[in-house]
Amino acid sequence: MDWNLVRDFLAVARTGSLNRAAQKLGVNASTVGRRIEALEKTLGLRLFQRSQTGYVLTDEGEGLIARAETFEETGIAFERRAEASESVEGRVRLATAENLANFLVIPALPDFRAQHPKLTLEIVTDIRSVNLNRREADLALRLVRPTQGNVSVRRVGTMRSGLYGSVDYVRRRQVDSKARDGGRFDGDEFISWSEHYGDLPAAQWVDRVLQGRAPALVTSSLYAQLVAARAGLGLAVLPCFMADAEPALQNVPSDADAIAQEFWLAVHTDLAGSARVRAVADFLSELVRRNSAILLGNTLRA
Missing domain, CATH: 1.10.10.10 (Winged helix-like DNA-binding domain superfamily/Winged helix DNA-binding domain)
Structure with a gap:
């Protein structure tokens, strides 16, 4: 056949x-x-x-x-x-979330490319989880630990989230007694997730706070939430490493600061001997380690 x-x-x-x-x-x-x-x-x-x-x-x-x-x-x-050769060249397919690709991985690629000019990295940012067994990707950097397939998995770091709004929005809410009474958010507008993403910790936190109230905006994209918060539409729960880099956004202290997710690096076991896959895996592990303070939101709230 x-x-x-x-x-x-x-x-x-x-x-x-x-x-x-x-x-x-x-x-x-x-x-x-x-x-x-x-x-x-x-x-x-x-x-x-x-x-x-x-x-x-x-x-x-x-x-x-x-x-x-x-x-x-x-x-x-x-x-x-x-x-499984010792030559760091060819193509490696990395599966990860779009926000991790755009805000963490891709900005660090110039130095990596300088070290391995014969290696081509292909980044797959499909919403669905790829199947490493079917060669849809060679390795994956995820916020949910893979539980299936013949893969080697290790935790490489932690990412924390927090509640953010535009500088103008936060300034306005500080004079609104309803919004700041007892640390409650009864007078605030929120940007939330569509029902398909209701299992996300950020979506669940916003739903608890809203207590049945309608959000100002519902999206299926994390970057859309960042842009909406930056535009002053309301408050959003965002990863610290994305939001803290935006001068137009300000953290609003809340128990959303306790939302943390672990980074998991998964590599198919059969590719453990591939030098090019090892090179990408080592790059990702070091990238997360080097940015650990930023990922935890410690740089602006130390």
Whole structure:
């Protein structure tokens, strides 16, 4: 069985589209379509129902998913063993949150690139958690500890959050007795998370404070919350390392300062011997360590 046929079958099954599968695989959609037809002809089975909305697995196709994934894991493991070299060059895929990528990792990359000019770092910032076993990434820097897959996981640091508002907003609220009475926030406007992110510690804190009141703004993006707070729309719970760097934002003392999340670095076990993956992992660990005071919000509130 041609590995490419199995790989393309899984890509179409997971995305439901030839175009999305082709984009993920780095080929054109017609190539994926031909491979799916070739696989169906080889097996003598109809694997997908075609429609205007996309490709949907048939019962026969559903029945092959588990075996195809076993095939996939074997192929990826073979590739990883072959890539375990001592040369720090090639491509490494890092999965992390968009705010960590934009505010922590990318600003530090020039020095890293100077040390390893032959290494290309690809940063994946999908909202969903990537699957390291399926080679969707080589390593991940996350705020939630990975619990599945053949991965090596270690804690590399801690990030703290706090309550922030614009300088003008905080100045206005200081003369509002309702807003500062007994440390309560009855007179404040808040920027909150959409329901999909209701499990986040920041979202839960804001919900407790609002006690049923409507927020001023609901977003699904951390950076949008920062911009909204900076514009004076209300208070938002933000990571200290992002908010403290904004001159237009000011911390508002509250028990939101106790919100802390740990950084977890996950690397697929088969890639532990890869020099290029080790180089990125060491860079990330040192980056978090070097910025520990900033990540904890200690620089402005010592």
